[in-house]
Amino acid sequence: MSITAVSDKQMNELRIIAAKGAENANLAFSRWLKEKARLEITDVSFVPSEDIVKNVGDADRMVVSVLLRMNGDIKGNMIFIFSEDSAAYLIEKVGKKKVSKLNELNTMNRSILEETGNIVGTAFLNSLVAYLDISISTSAPAFINDYAAAILEMAVMEYAPVSDYALLFKTKFYEANTKIDGYFFILPSPESLSSLLEKIEGRER
Secondary structure (H helix, E strand, O other): OOHHHOOHHHHHHHHHHHHHHHHHHHHHHHHHHOOOEEEEEEEEEEEEHHHHHHHHOOOOOEEEEEEEEEEEOOOEEEEEEEEHHHHHHHHHHHHOOOOOOHHHOOHHHHHHHHHHHHHHHHHHHHHHHHHHOOOEEEOOOEEEEEEHHHHHHHHHOOOHHHOOEEEEEEEEEEEOOEEEOEEEEEEEOHHHHHHHHHHHHOOOO
C-alpha cells in the first residue's frame, strides 16, 4: 500500500474513529480506576515501519507493555506501553497497595496491568466495530517488561517485510490531574489496513 493512496476522506474518518474510540475508552478507564480519567488522542498517522520505535521517545528505556492481538475483520496488534513508574502508579491505584519494585511484580499486579489494557482496548475497538459494522475479537492480553524499542520491533516485524507503513493511533493517558506516561498503538496488518480503508471509503455519511 502506498501512503499516497490514502484519501483525505479516509484520514478524516480515521480521526473520527479515533475520537469515538477514545471517548468510549475514557468511560471504561474511569470506571476501572474508580475516578475520572481520560485518553487524549495526540496523533493519527501513517508512519514508516522503521520509524515506529521513535514514537515512544527514549526507545532504550525499560517499559511495561500489554499486547493484544486483533482477529476477525481487522487483524493486527494493539500495544499499550507505560513507563515503569506509571505502571507502578496504576497498580497502586487499582490494587490499593504500594509497589516497591516493579521488576518483582507478582501475578496479581501483572494481571492488573493486563486487565487495564484489555478494558481500554476492548472499549476502543467496540467503537470501531459499531462505526464500521465489522467484527473484531482480541486475544488474551500479554504482559511484557522490556526495552521500548524491542517491544515495538517485535510487534511490527511480522508486517514490515510486506508493508512500508503502519497506522498509529497514538494517545496519552491522564488520571485526574496526573499524567500517566503511556502510549496506545494500533497496528493493523497490511491486508486489514487495506480492508479498513475500503470500508471507510464506501461508508455512507
